[in-house]
Amino acid sequence: MPDWLCPSPPDPKIPLMARKQRKKQAEIAKPEMFTSLFSRESMSGIEKISPDGQSMKPTFAQGLVPPRQRSAASKRVSQAPVLAITSGKGGVGKTNVVANLAAALALRSKRVMVIDADLGLANLDLFLGVRPVYTLADFFTGLVALDEIIISNRDGILLLPGACGVQEVTALRYDQKIALLTELDALSHEVDLVLVDTGSGISDAVTYFATSAQEIVVVVTPEPSSMTDAYALVKVLASGYHEKRFYILANNVSDKAEARRLFDALSGTALRFLNASLDFFGWIPRDPQLIQAVARSRLIVTEASDAPSAKAFAVMAERLIEMTSARVRIKGNVQFFFRRMLEGGRAAK
Secondary structure, eight states, X not given: OOGGGSOOOOOTTSOHHHHHHHHHHHHHHTTHHHHHTTOHHHHHTOOOOOOTTOXXXXXXXXXXXXXXXHHHHHHHSOXXXXXXXXXXXXXXXXXXXXXXXXXXXXXXXXXXXXXXXXXXXXXXXXXXXXXXXXXXXXXXTTXXXXXXXXXXXXXXXXXXXXXXXXXXXXXOOHHHHHHHHHHXXXXXXXXXXXXXXXXXXXXXXXXXXHHHSSEEEEEEOSSHHHHHHHHHHHHXXXXXXXXXXXXXXXXXXXXXXXXXXXXHHHHHHHHHHHOOEEEEEEEEEOOHHHHHHHHTTOOHHHHOTTSHHHHHHHHXXXXXXXXXXXXXXXXXXXXXXXXXXXXXXXXXX
16 A cells, blocks of 8 residues: 555644644545556546547536526627636645746737735736735725735736725625626726636635636645545536536656656546546646755746746746647637636536
């Protein structure tokens, strides 16, 4: 039996709440994750599943909007797809991925907006080199307009900074929802793509933003705890929210072969037990230059474009551009994301 499957005594340095969260995720991942994740027999007969060519399912909000209104809305707003970048556990480099991927897209003349939805631990502004003056909480109180909250960094990336008040977004009054949607409708004309940096784990806030997005990218590292927690997140979203398609981004791996093994393990188990399709989004190599850039809150894409990790982000940015240009794999646009988010996180899909 692999060492990572053996139980270990709780680390007294880890807070009690964090240990409870980890225990909950481990319970969700059982029994199938532990019995077949690295089983050669269960892996050998499983094909790699890709959603290429499949028609995208409508978002929750699209189902609420009458067809005539949907067609009218599609003519009014640009098709700015929304991707939620999430993870099963913290410390896997999720926020760094969002910032560098946004920078790589900006270098390719794409207008990108990033939303810091990691409530309570928002630090995307540090990577982007900006200091927000206002947050969404200020907008909801009527202090400022939405365009006064959004700030641009030196690379032209737009940031919509979150705040603790965002957790009460489902309790907004009707007039507040209309005001937000109206301003977002205008802003949606200005962007090509939206990246949402969610929190980590399986909390309500994480599933809330993840299921609001058009596509879900799960960042995972080769660490056993990262893999089991990533599977737990996929299981919650697939079983509880009927999400059936996920992208896997392997971070901090030694090479492409390790990234593919990581993906194969997760993909095979998810297909067998959850009937969920996992697509390989890309991989980021273990890179000392990236570690140094993170320590300085800098972006490797702009600091050292020749670094192995910077080239990896460039490849993923090119792939994302191809995906959005094809229009066949993105199941909605930015306005539907916010409509879905405001309609209610756990409303039945």
